[in-house]
Amino acid sequence: MFLARVLEAETMGLYFIALMVVFLLKIISDFGVDLAFVKQYPEENTHGKSNLLRSAIIIRLLSCSVVSVVYVLVEKSEAISFINDIAHVTTLTLAMYWMHSFRELLLRLLQAEQIFTVYAGVQVLAAVLKALLVVSLLLVTDVTVNMVLMLEAFAFAASIIYAATRIRTKLLAAFRARFSGGRKLLQFGYPLYLNALLNLGNEKVSQYIVAGFGGPITMAFFGIAERLSDAGTRLFESFANVYYPSQTTNFANNDKTKAEHMAVSSLMWVSFVIASAIVGFTILREPVFKLFFTEKYVSAANAAAMFFGVLLLRSTQTLMGYFGVAAGLKFLPVRVSSISSVFNIITCFVAFKAYGYQGAIAALLATQLLMNLLYHYWLKKAGFSIDVKPVLTICTICICAVTLTYLLGNNFVLTLVIFPVFLTACLFMLPALRTDLFSFTGKAVCFLQKKTSGNATSNI
Numbered sequence: 001m002f003l004a005r006v007l008e009a010e011t012m013g014l015y016f017i018a019l020m021v022v023f024l025l026k027i028i029s030d031f032g033v034d035l036a037f038v039k040q041y042p043e044e045n046t047h048g049k050s051n052l053l054r055s056a057i058i059i060r061l062l063s064c065s066v067v068s069v070v071y072v073l074v075e076k077s078e079a080i081s082f083i084n085d086i087a088h089v090t091t092l093t094l095a096m097y098w099m100h101s102f103r104e105l106l107l108r109l110l111q112a113e114q115i116f117t118v119y120a121g122v123q124v125l126a127a128v129l130k131a132l133l134v135v136s137l138l139l140v141t142d143v144t145v146n147m148v149l150m151l152e153a154f155a156f157a158a159s160i161i162y163a164a165t166r167i168r169t170k171l172l173a174a175f176r177a178r179f180s181g182g183r184k185l186l187q188f189g190y191p192l193y194l195n196a197l198l199n200l201g202n203e204k205v206s207q208y209i210v211a212g213f214g215g216p217i218t219m220a221f222f223g224i225a226e227r228l229s230d231a232g233t234r235l236f237e238s239f240a241n242v243y244y245p246s247q248t249t250n251f252a253n254n255d256k257t258k259a260e261h262m263a264v265s266s267l268m269w270v271s272f273v274i275a276s277a278i279v280g281f282t283i284l285r286e287p288v289f290k291l292f293f294t295e296k297y298v299s300a301a302n303a304a305a306m307f308f309g310v311l312l313l314r315s316t317q318t319l320m321g322y323f324g325v326a327a328g329l330k331f332l333p334v335r336v337s338s339i340s341s342v343f344n345i346i347t348c349f350v351a352f353k354a355y356g357y358q359g360a361i362a363a364l365l366a367t368q369l370l371m372n373l374l375y376h377y378w379l380k381k382a383g384f385s386i387d388v389k390p391v392l393t394i395c396t397i398c399i400c401a402v403t404l405t406y407l408l409g410n411n412f413v414l415t416l417v418i419f420p421v422f423l424t425a426c427l428f429m430l431p432a433l434r435t436d437l438f439s440f441t442g443k444a445v446c447f448l449q450k451k452t453s454g455n456a457t458s459n460i
Helices: 009-030 033-045 045-078 083-084 088-112 115-140 145-166 168-176 181-251 256-293 295-326 331-353 358-383 390-406 416-430 431-459
Strands: none
Touching: 009 045, 009 083, 009 088, 009 145, 009 181, 033 088, 033 115, 033 295, 033 431, 045 083, 045 088, 045 181, 045 295, 045 431, 083 088, 083 181, 088 115, 088 145, 088 181, 115 145, 115 181, 145 168, 181 256, 181 295, 181 331, 181 358, 256 295, 256 390, 256 431, 295 331, 295 358, 295 390, 331 358, 390 416, 416 431
8 A cells, every 4th residue: 555655657557467477376386285285284193294294395396496487488488468567577576476485385384283373473574574664765765666576575585484483393394204295285286276277267367457458557556446455355364264274173073063153154244344344445435545545546446445345255255165175075166166267257358348447347246246156056055054144134235335325425424324324234134243243242341351350459
């Protein structure tokens, strides 16, 4: 967000393209190992865990090396327009790619070990360090895309060192172990890898179409529109990183009822939180954009609201996908993505040509909706009972609130009333949400009372 205030639109677009390429290379070289590692690691004994980690590291080293060579060859051929746009930062892009790939593997290890405090610390350290370095650089000179990528690579490296020091005993044990379990990782990860590649068509094809046909400036507006929902994505990923291993444990214990209850409750709460953000942002979209991104990007405010809708639908389909994988339906994401990716590529290309980058976002919304429908249908067909009525109720109330906000657009004071009305309607229509909220509030009050009582006693 801060970079949008200090970089020109074209430079910002080049930065977004570089990040897009880093993500693409990481997905290509993953081979499904990250998710397979989280699934397989808890099932091994101590010795087996070390072998599995060593195998994952070696696979990552080999895949990153091969993909880096291929990328350089593609860049030299000048065959892809958006790669040509960032040819002057190839070395930095590849450095970012290597850092991102190995940091992701360490994060998966922390996830499998359920060391979530260090997991959060790794991400916070990288974000804070990058911001401090950019601010410090601004005091000396103008910021370029080369500098930003260099600072980001350094921040990633620092977070990797931090993570490695916190789990050094695991890593040292892995270096002393032997290559064993690699075939198991690749076999389980194979369908997940296919799904990740297909998801490029589901979620990222819009970026490649916008960057390839629209150029850096159009990509800047598209990337800025996505920036706020990206923050929500990172928060959701933190939740999903707890949700997935928890569901894996539920199915490992043959507790299908608990797994279904957790899925329904998670879907309801994730939908409620994101829908609340959608309504709040829609009401304050223009002031928020002027505050974070300056007035030059305010035309992307409506597109940003659409991206929040994408976030909601992407989050719910991701939860259902993780539920299916944890239940052993490892080919379910592939089946869903094989249909939705074709749909998205076609609709995104057509919509972008007709309506620009906002059309590409609308196509992405339609694709995420399709994925939700497919996941629910196949999970129900597999014998799992996941009630989506709370999600549908929240989405309906959200759509009504957003529509009313646009209709009352000229009366800002009146639109402010919409948000509390939305919250009240959700709590009134969903008894489970109301019960959970009262239960959480009661526990929080009891905790604070005990804390206050304990402090008073210690003072005496």
